[in-house]
Amino acid sequence: MPTEAQPATPLREFTQRLSSTPRGARLARRLTRYHLDGWGIPYDSELSDSVEAIVAELAANAVTHGRVPGRDFELRLTCHAHTLRVEVSDTLAERRPPQEPERPAPEGESGRGLVIVAALAKEWGVVGREVGKTVWAEVTAPGR
Template structure:
């Protein structure tokens, strides 16, 4: 009897537009944890904590370096199988992160965000948009969501 292939689990996706403010960045982090919990990745699990840090760093960069007054940033989370893709889009195309983040001076007060993202993510990068850019990171969850 031939083996029947099970269809792949459908991707789960959510997109949120948030104000380009520190409050919007905090909300992005909280929304990410909320949606992941709803997808079966519980609060305070290692994958949830790693995703929260990635979202926090990318959202903070969007509101700090990609902010255009009066324009929001966008958070998109896509869960497919055991990979979470985090995308944060802003409307400032001329302010692009470096391909390889440099380690900041030990006493530096900023510059650690992309170093942290690169350490946690399986891959990360930047893509162009018609207006602005999207910084994305993919996180291998090593769990099967419910």
């Protein structure tokens, strides 16, 4: 009897809807660290720190720039082979981030989120969805 081929590295996935509030953004960061640790990426490792920073920036953008009252945002983490992917989806399609983040003025108090994401991720982008948009970022997960 033939058997189906199994992927070399199992896909790990976590998805959670969170309130579009600062509290929801904080919870997204904490859940990210918790699940990465469960996947063998320990707290305070360089990879965990980088992914947490990406989630922090994307979640903050979702609750600040993509918030629709009464609608949640969604966090999705996947890990397959050597790639860890972060997706943050909100319900406001009209406000899409620029494809190339602009460097803010040194004295500016905001505008650094996507610059941080671009620096930490090997790739990032934005895709539309039926309601809203998803901002995603991928990082290399060495030894995964």
